[in-house]
Amino acid sequence: xxxxxxxxxxxxxxxxxxxxxxxxxxxxxxxxxxxxxxxxxxxxxxxxxxxxxxxxxxxxxxxxxxxxxxxxxxxxxxxxxxxxxxxxxxxxxxxxxxxxxxxxxxxxxxxxxxxxxxxxxxxxxxxxxxxxxxxxxxxxxxxxxxxxxxxxxxxxxxxxxxxxxxxxxxxxxxxxxxxxxxxxxxxxxx
Amino acid sequence: xxxxxxxxxxxxxxxxxxxxxxxxxxxxxxxxxxxxxxxxxxxxxxxxxxxxxxxxxxxxxxxxxxxxxxxxxxxxxxxxxxxxxxxxxxxxxxxxxxxxxxxxxxxxxxxxxxxxxxxxxxxxxxxxxxxxxxxxxxxxxxxxxxxxxxxxxxxxxxxxxxxxxxxxxxxxxxxxxxxxxxxxxxxxxxxxxxxxxxxxxxxxxxxxxxxxxxxxxxxxxxxxxxxxxxxxxxxxxxxxxxxxxxxxxxxxxxxxxxxxxxxxxxxxxxxxxxxxxxxxxxxxxxxxxxxxxxxxxxxxxxxxxxxxxxxxxxxxxxxxxxxxxxxxxxxxxxxxxxxxxxxxxxxxxxxxxxxxxxxxxxxxxxxxxxxxxxxxxxxxxxxxxxxxxxxxxxxxxxxxxxxxxxxxxxxxxxxxxxxxxxxxxxxxxxxxxxxxxxxxxxxxxxxxxxxxxxxxxxxxxxxxxxxxxxxxxxxxxxxxxxxxxxxxxxxxxxxxxxxxxxxxxxxxxxxxxxxxxxxxxxxxxxxxxxxxxxxxxxxxxxxxxxxxxxxxxxxxxxxxxxxxxxxxxxxxxxxxxxxxxxxxxxxxxxxxxxxxxxxxxxxxx
Numbered sequence: 001x002x003x004x005x006x007x008x009x010x011x012x013x014x015x016x017x018x019x020x021x022x023x024x025x026x027x028x029x030x031x032x033x034x035x036x037x038x039x040x041x042x043x044x045x046x047x048x049x050x051x052x053x054x055x056x057x058x059x060x061x062x063x064x065x066x067x068x069x070x071x072x073x074x075x076x077x078x079x080x081x082x083x084x085x086x087x088x089x090x091x092x093x094x095x096x097x098x099x100x101x102x103x104x105x106x107x108x109x110x111x112x113x114x115x116x117x118x119x120x121x122x123x124x125x126x127x128x129x130x131x132x133x134x135x136x137x138x139x140x141x142x143x144x145x146x147x148x149x150x151x152x153x154x155x156x157x158x159x160x161x162x163x164x165x166x167x168x169x170x171x172x173x174x175x176x177x178x179x180x181x182x183x184x185x186x187x188x189x190x
Numbered sequence: 191x192x193x194x195x196x197x198x199x200x201x202x203x204x205x206x207x208x209x210x211x212x213x214x215x216x217x218x219x220x221x222x223x224x225x226x227x228x229x230x231x232x233x234x235x236x237x238x239x240x241x242x243x244x245x246x247x248x249x250x251x252x253x254x255x256x257x258x259x260x261x262x263x264x265x266x267x268x269x270x271x272x273x274x275x276x277x278x279x280x281x282x283x284x285x286x287x288x289x290x291x292x293x294x295x296x297x298x299x300x301x302x303x304x305x306x307x308x309x310x311x312x313x314x315x316x317x318x319x320x321x322x323x324x325x326x327x328x329x330x331x332x333x334x335x336x337x338x339x340x341x342x343x344x345x346x347x348x349x350x351x352x353x354x355x356x357x358x359x360x361x362x363x364x365x366x367x368x369x370x371x372x373x374x375x376x377x378x379x380x381x382x383x384x385x386x387x388x389x390x391x392x393x394x395x396x397x398x399x400x401x402x403x404x405x406x407x408x409x410x411x412x413x414x415x416x417x418x419x420x421x422x423x424x425x426x427x428x429x430x431x432x433x434x435x436x437x438x439x440x441x442x443x444x445x446x447x448x449x450x451x452x453x454x455x456x457x458x459x460x461x462x463x464x465x466x467x468x469x470x471x472x473x474x475x476x477x478x479x480x481x482x483x484x485x486x487x488x489x490x491x492x493x494x495x496x497x498x499x500x501x502x503x504x505x506x507x508x509x510x511x512x513x514x515x516x517x518x519x520x521x522x523x524x525x526x527x528x529x530x531x532x533x534x535x536x537x538x539x540x541x542x543x544x545x546x547x548x549x550x551x552x553x554x555x556x557x558x559x560x561x562x563x564x565x566x567x568x569x570x571x572x573x574x575x576x577x578x579x580x581x582x583x584x585x586x587x588x589x590x591x592x593x594x595x596x597x598x599x600x601x602x603x604x605x606x607x608x609x610x611x612x613x614x615x616x617x618x619x620x621x622x623x624x625x626x627x628x629x630x631x632x633x634x635x636x637x638x639x640x641x642x643x644x645x646x647x648x649x650x651x652x653x654x655x656x657x658x659x660x661x662x663x664x665x666x667x668x669x670x671x672x673x674x675x676x677x678x679x680x681x682x683x684x685x686x687x688x689x690x691x692x693x694x695x696x697x698x699x700x701x702x703x704x705x706x707x708x709x710x711x712x713x714x715x716x717x718x719x720x721x722x723x724x725x726x727x728x729x730x731x732x733x734x735x736x737x738x739x740x741x742x743x744x745x746x747x748x749x750x751x752x753x754x755x756x757x758x759x760x761x762x763x764x765x766x767x768x769x770x771x772x773x774x775x776x777x778x779x780x781x782x783x784x785x786x787x788x789x790x791x792x793x794x795x
């Protein structure tokens with residue numbers, strides 16, 4: 001990433017950043033907010049596109065995309081592909097995006113059995129309860145996948161969640177045009 | 191009945207917890223499998239936590255904690271077995287027995303599965319039937335085997351010629367033509383005294399034959415000088431590197447040289463006890479070797495007061511249970527102590543803290559046999575053979591596309607081309623020189639020399655002619671390591687599995703350059719971060735083959751950039767079935783549509 005300077009009195013163009021949580025818990029987004037007041041200098045450098053902060057529904061052309069969460073259903077696939085098509089640099093943010101994480105714990109169960117038990121045979125269901133089949137609803141995938149299994153990912157930022165300091169360090173290095181590296185204390189897998 | 195069996199096995203092993211691997215093997219031999227109540231009884235009998243018994247029982251491929259049938263058929267699945275058609279034979283046997291590979295028949299009669307290289311590459315395809323080696327499989331043998339199993343004929347009553355293992359010695363040099371009588375080398379060593387003997391070993395510049403090439407004199411001297419209550423000699427006969435079978439031949443036909451070598455090592459370091467750690471795949475050798483040890487004891491060549499010279503040294507054979515990692519010396523020692531074969535953190539090295547924490551020297555079978563030769567002929571004589579940095583001869587196990595597979599003893603410094611010519615290889619495309627764990631040479635490198643300073647080898651030489659798909663060799667190795675990683679450290683446990691998955695993806699013609707980059711990254715990560723040599727070497731052949739035989743990989747690339755790791759539309763199959771949906775939103779098109787900016791509302795009707 002290089003921020004072009006166009007002249008002494010012209011401010012560099014702000015980078016566009018989009019974020020989304022797929023099969024995640026928004027914990028990584030909360031951790032992002034843990035950069036606290038550093039969000040103000042960050043906003044001097046970047047502008048948010050699709051993100052919970054802006055409520056924009058579809059991602060436009062962006063410099064950086066941050067993906068939280070793994071891929072558990074068809075909609076996740078569409079959103080992820082939209083991000084890949086629009087973002088120059090795509091980052092898997094947090095354990096679920098990197099490996100599938102907690103939602104992937106369902107992977108050792110058959111999806112058909114899960115649907116059957118949750119909607120048909122489980123306790124406390126209304127009589128005649130059915131597996132939802134409205135076309136408005138995205139279908140779940142047989143298994144939950146890491147994001148790199150669906151699109152090309154440029155960087156992985158592990159952690160459950162990665163700390164605010166790690167996200168800050170990673171983003172500022174990227175914005176400065178450096179190859180981001182996280183040293184001891186910032187890189188962890190739990 | 192079961193309880194009595196276990197009690198007698200425990201008694202035979204003096205209820206010592208560090209004999210757990212042997213106790214488990216004998217229990218399984220007697221009872222067919224390791225049932226939960228057997229594990230409990232063993233834990234109580236040894237007075238150790240049940241979890242400890244379970245972790246050892248669960249670690250080794252040849253131990254089963256669930257019933258796997260009265261007949262357990264394991265096809266050797268090295269690349270050389272594959273080249274000889276083992277997959278068709280396995281499929282045929284499964285069809286005839288109405289089985290799926292890896293599944294136990296519903297009547298509990300039989301299961302058929304694959305196992306890592308069984309060391310019969312010169313006479314494959316091979317399999318293990320209830321852990322007994324069967325060589326030179328043919329469709330006719332498979333046919334008859336299915337009949338025998340269905341008629342419940344005991345494996346011991348199967349045609350004896352099936353169990354015949356040839357030596358296939360094709361070229362003899364100083365070791366295989368030694369001409370010494372049993373005990374002659376040992377007597378020569380006793381004449382020299384420990385100091386004189388160590389001096390000869392030093393003058394010989396003998397280096398370890400397992401592959402690493404560590405100086406034997408340094409190892410023995412450090413072990414001798416280390417303080418301890420007892421010293422131990424371990425003969426590493428866990429010959430697990432795919433394509434290696436030279437130790438099998440040394441144990442079969444040169445066992446006295448190996449035993450002499452062990453006694454000599456014991457004499458040099460001040461040990462009175464030695465172990466042979468025999469790989470589980472060589473179970474068929476066990477009784478024969480035990481008998482020979484007993485004969486040597488009677489002849490005064492082993493045990494108390496050897497040759498009447500006051501030197502006492504005895505040997506015990508421990509059988510492994512199907513774990514490649516136990517070829518690593520500290521994992522081997524863990525296994526000897528009854529634990530899962532997970533490598534220790536080194537230092538301390540086994541020469542100071544080995545078996546039961548005591549000074550221990552672990553040597554390859556071939557190294558010990560050579561030490562016996564040196565004890566007679568002297569270090570200077572030995573040093574004149576080979577190259578200055580790699581003295582002596584090397585046993586090469588040559589297999590694959592050659593007219594005469596088998597054992598070739600060559601002085602170090604021989605070129606790969608000379609070995610190929612001797613073995614009758616034509617139209618050779620590639621040669622792997624260290625099994626699955628080392629480099630792969632292309633035709634322009636056949637002028638290189640077998641020597642520690644050029645092409646180091648533990649003895650595995652696998653030859654591939656032009657008709658072979660080197661991608662399949664690389665994929666076989668990737669799966670081998672995914673299976674054999676001990677699981678202790680994350681880089682190796684995960685890295686080997688990721689590589690195997692990526693290779694399978696390519697095999698389905700769904701690869702992309704991204705996948706190749708991933709494997710390259712994995713190589714660098716595993717090189718630095720793995721706990722032991724397995725992880726550090728697991729990607730070398732893969733990377734070498736990828737670099738030198740790139741077209742075999744490029745053929746399998748489906749897109750120039752990126753290809754998903756799985757079939758996205760098929761991943762919605764269960765949800766479609768359960769909801770009865772088949773609208774456009776219930777499908778995922780292939781990756782190319784992503785560039786059209788597809789999103790949920792567009793995908794729906």
